[in-house]
Amino acid sequence: MRTLIVDDEMHVREELETLLSETGEYLVLGTCSNAIQALRAVKAMRPEVMFLDIHMPRVDGFQFLGMIDPERMPLVVFVTAYDEYALKAFEESALDYLLKPVQAERLARTTEKLKRFLREGSRPAYESPSLERIPCISGHGIKLVDVAEIDFVRSSESGVHLVTDKGEFLTELTLTVLEAKVPILARCHKQILVNLRQIDEITRQEASSLIRTRSGKLVPVSRRFLPQLKERLLIR
């Protein structure tokens, strides 16, 4: 099974990698120490299975799940030390979980379960909270952009960009995920999501319409998405 390991502690990653290799059932594609690295890895490597720590810096395991494109969502096994809150969440959405320190016998049961799921081709639905902050790449670091600050989101050849008053930020998240996980973002164009709270006015042109945001930016609206955009604006 093509597998990704995500944990912020080096020793835990190493130990898990060893344990997984020993079973002979896993092909470990890589290890990541935080959610942002992992997001990129999921996109690039398309793992079938992911062993995921819950406590991670800035973006925790649950938030991270919400950022993954459902199309590429791997089977997830949570790995945690001890966490009541997390254990409660397992019962509802997770496929399985392992407690640290991980025991080989317990891992064997998980392996069987994973194999069965992959054979049957079924996918558990991971419920995850809506996103409030979007991780973006800024220079060498990571910036978490508050969704309220977004004017609109645009997708291009170079990637997905959040456009804000403070500039544009590149994110690993797809438009589909952002549309699904951020309630205030609505599709107005095939490649653009607009922040409903930032719309100042919509003006009609001959072929298409234009949105003016509160900060004066112009965003095109395609004819196809205009009806549903109007509907959402009237409802809200």
Added chain:
Amino acid sequence: MKLLFSLIQVASFFLFVAYAYCNSPMFRMRRLETASRQDLAVLYLFFSVISIGGTYLGLPVHGALANTRAIGPVLAGLVGGPYLGLAVGLTGGLHRYFYGGFTATACGVSTTVEGLLGGVVHLYLARRFGSERPLSPVTAFLTMMVAEALQMIIILLVARPFSDALQLVKVIAFPMIAANSAGAAIFMSILKDRRDLYDQVGAASTARALRIAGRTLGPLAKGFTPEVAPELAKIIQEETGVGAVAITDTQTVLAFVGIGSDHHKPGMALAAECHRAITQHDVLFMDGAHEPYHCGYSDQCTLGSVLVVPLQVDGEVIGTIKLFEPASKRFLSINRTLGEGLAHLLATQLLRARYQEQKNLLVLAELKLAHAQINPHFLFNSLTTIQAIMRRDANRARELLNHLSTFFRMNLKRSPEFSTLEEELTHVNAYLEIEKARFQEQLTVEIDVDPTMLQVKLPTFTLQPLLENAIKHGIADKLEPGSARIHAFWEDGAARIDVEDDAGTYFERKERGKDGLGLGIVEKRIRNLLKGESGLTVACDPHVRTCVSIRIPAEEARA
């Protein structure tokens, strides 16, 4: 002139009555504002008797009486206000009216008017200068003078035939005005002296009670124990000046100081009177006369009277306080009252000590709970790390296991209250070794401690929770490597310890309610140590640094 002396003689008789009254248990001269109906009735009767007595003891002069009747109403007015003055005046006046003679009407009216005058003067002076002013001998003298002059005028106006009235007034005016005024002034000074004496005694015993309260507060904060008892007994004996003081619990004598301490020893079984006081939940007084007291331990004992006061806390008797006087000395009733009050006072203080103790226990329990909740997390994470390291470096894993056991042993075995900074640092180091192994190059910690501060006293479990907060909620939440710093130094004579991290997430985690049980408990315990003052402050520069500072004044830090 002969008449004047005779009148003074009569007035002297009433002064004698006044003195006797003031020394009787009936005398309770309260402030008028707080006087009860009963108090007023007593005053009314007393002054009426004085007034009527004045008529009876009057000296016959030309078919009328030279008398001291007016002293009653005027003083009643001055002391008790217009209503009392009027009431006494009417009583004395009516009596005089029915007594007969050609001045009956005139004297009846004038006595009433004189009582009213005293009351009006009282009202005027009390409003103008405060309620103490009417009670001065000078006021009494002057008021009486005016009152008697008024009486003379009324006799002249009312009594008929006028020639007889004029004749009478000529004879009695001077002696009556002089004798009555002097009598009233002296009468008033007796009342006033007596009252001042009461006030002084009251003030002195209040001061004494307060002094005892102040001195016992410290020792009693430690509870009612055999160690505290001698100190307590000594304080009580010094302040009350009684022959001896004993303190007992419900079984044995805990402390004894004063006369007879050669054979009254701590540890002895309780005397019979103590058992009685304890079982009856009541104060027991053996004054040596009506109820003789004999020491049960020795025939040679010179103690002759005893007061046994049970000490009750929460309705339960936990011991007694005994005050003794030798047979040669009277047991002062003031000490008796004080002794009884003392038991109440000590009980209140003990209750407070108990409350304080329970509060401390509660904080401690909370601390233990917090540790029970945090430690499993830490334990499992540590075991995971050690498990991984074991594969490659068994020696390193062994070292880490040692640190882990040091850390947990210190959690279990330390004094629950206070530790030195040195002990706290040992605890922190064991913890840090493990965290460094977990986070590797992600975590660096600098420890910078002034070596003269190693013996500084802190509540146990202060430093480690602060560092754990900085790491767990600060540095561990950073994508980049992070660093923490413990810095201990003297600042203006106070011990200051800063725990700083470069994550600056304090506000964020507070918002998310993740500020850690640890910080709250550390704050509470330091507040306890500093008796309510807060010794913990947090400075946070978002995303740059969080610094938690503890400041403990040198007195507490060195104790």
